[in-house]
Amino acid sequence: MITLKDAQIDCYYIVKKIKGEGPLKRRIMDMGITKNAEIFVRKVAPLGDPVQITVRGYELSLRKNDASCVEVELLEK
Template identity: 60%
Template structure:
């Protein structure tokens, strides 16, 4: 399961970051690293972006970027 498939109100843990190079680095710089707990707060009406709570702060991420993040319950 990837982060863009998680329903609003669920909390998941990051299992793996896919991708390479600048894309993976940008995702890691946002605080989305292996083992981090992520709470899905909101999804925009048209589905993009997704608002998350990670490491005590709120983060909005595009669905395309969220698809690179594998998660587990």
């Protein structure tokens, strides 16, 4: 299992687990990143922060710290 921080660009992933507790986990879930959500990794900034993704039809940028809390699995399309 890899985290969203380590995901490759131009690939689709399925969210398997959100690590963490309290406000951070709640904030990530409020953004639409929930278990079994499909995520497309669009870009990663040159220094690796932030990661730009598409989730539930909208664009979202996540800091590396937040992206490391989201465990994903590669989706074969």
